[in-house]
Amino acid sequence: LQALALNRNSFQARLALAEAKAQEVLWLTEQSLDANQALLTLRSEAEGAVTLNPALGESWVLLAHASLAEALQAGTLKRDPLPFLRAAETHLKRAQALPRRPTNLPLAEAELALARARLQPRRAALAPALQALEKAAKARPWDARLAFLQGRLLAASGRPVKAEKAFEAAFRQNGNLRPLKTRIQASVG
Numbered sequence: 001l002q003a004l005a006l007n008r009n010s011f012q013a014r015l016a017l018a019e020a021k022a023q024e025v026l027w028l029t030e031q032s033l034d035a036n037q038a039l040l041t042l043r044s045e046a047e048g049a050v051t052l053n054p055a056l057g058e059s060w061v062l063l064a065h066a067s068l069a070e071a072l073q074a075g076t077l078k079r080d081p082l083p084f085l086r087a088a089e090t091h092l093k094r095a096q097a098l099p100r101r102p103t104n105l106p107l108a109e110a111e112l113a114l115a116r117a118r119l120q121p122r123r124a125a126l127a128p129a130l131q132a133l134e135k136a137a138k139a140r141p142w143d144a145r146l147a148f149l150q151g152r153l154l155a156a157s158g159r160p161v162k163a164e165k166a167f168e169a170a171f172r173q174n175g176n177l178r179p180l181k182t183r184i185q186a187s188v189g
Contacts, residue, residue: 011052018045018062025069035069042066057095057102064091064108068115075119085119088112106136107143114149117156126157144173 021042028035046062053059064087071084092112095105113129130153137146151166170177 011049011056014045014049014052015056015058015062018042018049018059021045022062022065025065029069029072035073039066039069039073042069055098057098057100058104060091060095060098061102061104061108064088064095064112067091068108068111071115071119081115081119085112085116088115103140106132106139107146110136110146110149114153117153126153129153130157142173144170144177147173148177 021038024038025035025042028038042062043066046059046066049056049059050063067084067088071081071088074081074084089112092105092108095102095108110129110132113132117126117129130150133146133150133153137143137150140146147166147170151163151170154160154163154166
């Protein structure tokens, strides 16, 4: 982040700040806290990274993260999240079309499916999200957040035993996720 203060036009600095803000937005959203400032910074830095290097898929994925966060925020505020979901989908398609696919693409695709399931609360919408998460988990077996998201979706789809297994796998990888479980189970239960 200090690199950004030294060189505002540095692509790597913008990308690093956007990645940090994407994590902050996710954490704030999970905690039901105000993520507006972090979201504005995420969007600004992701757009800057795309402008500086449109051939790098990671930039498009970060821009998709901003659109997903805006979709979730719109859903919370009783506004139409569909334009933001479509924007996220468009950004991910740009990343998919590049010769070198970004490593964070499977996770972003799973997060898009999860956002659709969250904003369109029909059990039928959960199946594509679970499939996307399974695909992403195979591509990123070290990512505890994927196992945690699987637990959330399995709990929401009425499969508590499988959900518990997914949560436990996430906690083995990252114990910091444990406090979120109670909050999630209360919201779907």
